[in-house]
Amino acid sequence: MEKCTFSTVTQKYLDSYAGILDTMTGTMNCAKENDSISYNFIVKMIPHHQAAIRISEELLRYTTCIALQNIATEIVVTQTKETEEMRKMLCGCAGYRNDGQSLCGYRRQYGIIVTNMFSRMRSACPDNDINISYIRQMIPHHEGGIAMCRNAMRFSICPQLRAVLKDAVKAQVKGIEEMKKLLQCKV
Template structure:
């Protein structure tokens, strides 16, 4: 696993390249979960959160793709290309999206299942962004990483409060 940050091409990538290659599919997972919530959630709070997640992470993905082209001279590689076609696990063992969309699609209590999946998904994103900040060469990416940590941290706390209020369990 080399540096412990992933398999495949990490040895030839900067931390910023690696972060972008790993964060875009991670965001894609949250966006897919948010899309499901927009059609399946019962509570307006979940729908509003999903709308916010979809908007912010879609914008962040677009910005990271632009930076990747500017800084590294090409398009962001797909997951398979980034992993050297080995199928290895990604940053922190997360792999692709880290979300079980098939389970979420069929969950009998969608709102509860959404929170149960989005909290750990966001925690992984916060960890990825927190760890990458200290080694980021590009100040504008560092600012985005700090914003990700703050926004997702607040969303985690909000979801945890809803969970306790609605389901009475931690």
């Protein structure tokens, strides 16, 4: 099988992406959990959001595509705000406890979601066009985030968190639609 050759700039972007993905995966996998779905969700979603922010900031260093600049900037702004909101509500939401059966159901589905997301993000086909690589990487990231939110919302969670998750799903669905349109046009 022939190895792909990338431009120096593309290789720098892809190397940075790989590092960000490794950090996200490790941080999400090592987050300490308790008997609160709300708390468990937050401590894993914060590094998920931080990765989207860092990947988007990395893209903004290189892209000249205005539509993608707008999408990446929106991700940085929205997910920075959501991360701050989740940090503020973490202690209060940690007291919102769940029974063992709910925790087991939540964790089982969460494991399936993130295993799929991590796999799809790692196997996103890189391209010498950084814009295309970013879209191929960010779509499974967003789809994983949406699935994580929907999984948490199936259970009894902190009311403040539920409102944040509804907004996050709405924003990420919109972002996926925009990125898929750009990908169809080959950016």
